[in-house]
Amino acid sequence: MITQLAYLGIASPRSEEWRDYSTRLLGAVIAEDGPDGAVRVKVDDKGYRIAIHPSENDEFRYAGWACHNETELREYVAHLRAQGLDVHEGTEEELKERQVAELYWTQDPWGNRHEFVWGQYAHPNSFFPGRPMRGRFVTGDLGLGHIVMIVPNLEEADAFYAEKLGFKLSDRVKSDIFNLRFYHCNGRHHSLAVAEIPGMTGINHLMLEVESFDDLGTAVDLFAEDADREILLSLGRHTNDLMTSIYVQTPSSMQIEYGHGGIHVDDLTWVAGTHDLPSIWGHHRSQAYLDGPPGIFRMLDVPEDGR
Template identity: 60%
Template sequence: MIQELSYVGFASPRFDEWREYGPNLLGAKLAGEGPDGAVRLAIDDVNYRIALHPGETDEFLYAGWGMANETDLRAYADQIGERGVVVHWGDESLCKEREVAELAWFCDPWGLRHELTWGKTATPNSFQPGRVMRGGFVTGDQGLGHVVFQVPSLVEANAFYADILGFRLSDRIINDHFNVRFYHINGRHHSLALAELPGHVGFNHLMLEYSSMDDLGRAIDLLRRNNTEIMQTLGRHTNDLMTSVYIGTPSSLQIELGYGGLVVDDLSWVARTYNKPSYWGHRYTRTAMESAPGIIRPIDQLP
């Protein structure tokens, strides 16, 4: 089974701006360059977890999902292959670029690329935050954070991500404005969320969780200095209890910066349905209302 969200990759014509944005605002460590000049960011002792590649347009490129070992990876690849997923194996150069021992990849029904890996390279005691921080990021056995995809049909998406890939439902938020399903693969309340946007597919946001509320507050204080807009104001979610703020980036996607997320236990967890996303806060700003909700494309305009 998949055990963690291990890494993510994007393309952007403004990729180089992440050299300042990542360390100075987020607190990530600048972790060198990829073979194509990609900006790499680390948030723990894993050599890098976020890659921003050069590109003519803003694009979501891939999400990397970590497996325990080579046996689990091969068994899982065989399992989903038997259920109709076309699985490709990465060559030595791709594994070297991603800094993993082994890699297999596939696409979801709308072309979103996912990579299955094991053996992501880490260097003990190597993480140094890019700005002054009281703590660090919540990673470990909870992985990088969470990602949210926009999909044209939640019924079809659930059939793929839950029934075939094995993501486990944490809960749902359904009202006149939201139809979102949240899935876990470890103790983090959700490593994946799927939001329905008929006729469209894409990437909404990446969540990074701080281990100290002070580091979240400091990030908010640094927004103006880093010329970064708030997309949703500080608030607390109903389902995962995360206190967070949503901010813009140089590359269309949003980042949710959070603190205090819920940890789930499969032995006792019961999925709920909520009718609102937040107890308080998370108000959309004018900038958010005038912007696209992430890196989104109509499904008839997929490359």
Template identity: 45%
Template structure:
């Protein structure tokens, strides 16, 4: 079934604020704009992996997943039908817009639009970072991970498990945090689910991973220099051991910029439960005070 996070699409009235963040802080590459003037971002040889469309308000437009084989899309259609979820085969025009060969679309019970794709277009040796960096960890591990806020992550556990996500571990801090983490490739988690109040759901953050710890430290300094609102200080997570920091984006959700996350050995991995989110660091940063927890929407 699903084996990677292929891309992410956002709508935002602040799309024109993105290029400076992408180039001056992340070191990623701006691709050619989309047909609607969207900002497209490259992290590797894929034509693009993040797209910020113009919109009247911040919105999670779509979450794009990848499968390894074209036949997996047919199997996924049957699985979704068994779950009572209506899915559609996307048009050739939509596939071309997303720079993939085949695509299916569906909306989950919490109102997120998902696009599952096969045949993402790549151009060899086309990635050119906007500043000197070691590069991003992508390839078979995909773009990174997303954390979705849902009102009942135990219910969601069964749903996403049917799509190919396997539990890596949980973090439970009574009264403060309940989260589940899922892998679908070697990356410790490609999908994370965090508990939020009833009636709403949202995209909390996207994680992008670097190949060098120094890339993360330098980006932290550059974020401060360019006035990017930091939300969590440098720290190391307890479960995936990622060394990272968090910042707010111009479009309400957050980005985790990290290095050194654990990789899963599927045959030997045993899920665990942790009672804290960080071994050290990851303290709330003053500049993040009052920032939204993510792009939130009402659950249908």
């Protein structure tokens, strides 16, 4: 089974801007570029966790999901194929680029690529924050963080991500404005969420969690003072994972949630619930949020029934 979000790949015409953005504002560091010139970002001792490929347009390229070892990965792939999914084996070039021992991939119903891997390369004691930080990023067994995917139909998304890929429901947020489902694959409250927006698909945001509340506060100050990147959602605390966070602009259309203090779930005791609001307090929307895109997305043909 999947154990964590291992890495994320997007593409952008502003990929070079991620070098300064990642270090000066986020506190990450830049790893060696990819073979196509991709800017690769480290947030821990893994070779890299985020890749921004050069491209003419903002694009969601892939999400990488890890299994514990080769045996579990191959059993998982066999399980996916038994359910009728078209699962492809990664090429030698892809293994080298992703810095993993083994890789398979498939697509969700709307063409978004998801990769399944084991053996992600790591370099112990290689990560030192790109700016002064009191702590580090929360990764390890919990993985990179979480992503929120944009999907045109929540029921179809649940059939793919939960029933086929095996993500476990943590809870949902449903109101007249929001319709999201949140899934976990380890102790992090969610490594994946899906947000329903009819007629489009893509990625809304990546969440990065820091160990220290002071490091979140420093990020608030840095983004508030930055002339190029705005805080899209003010400091707030979520109803479901109790994460205290801000949402910030990136050089590309994807947002980043920069947070601290998310709760953990235990499958032996956790009970999924429903919330009608996404936040207990805060997370006020800026004008830049209201005017901007909902992330990196593609428009889809919408059937007559809107589904």
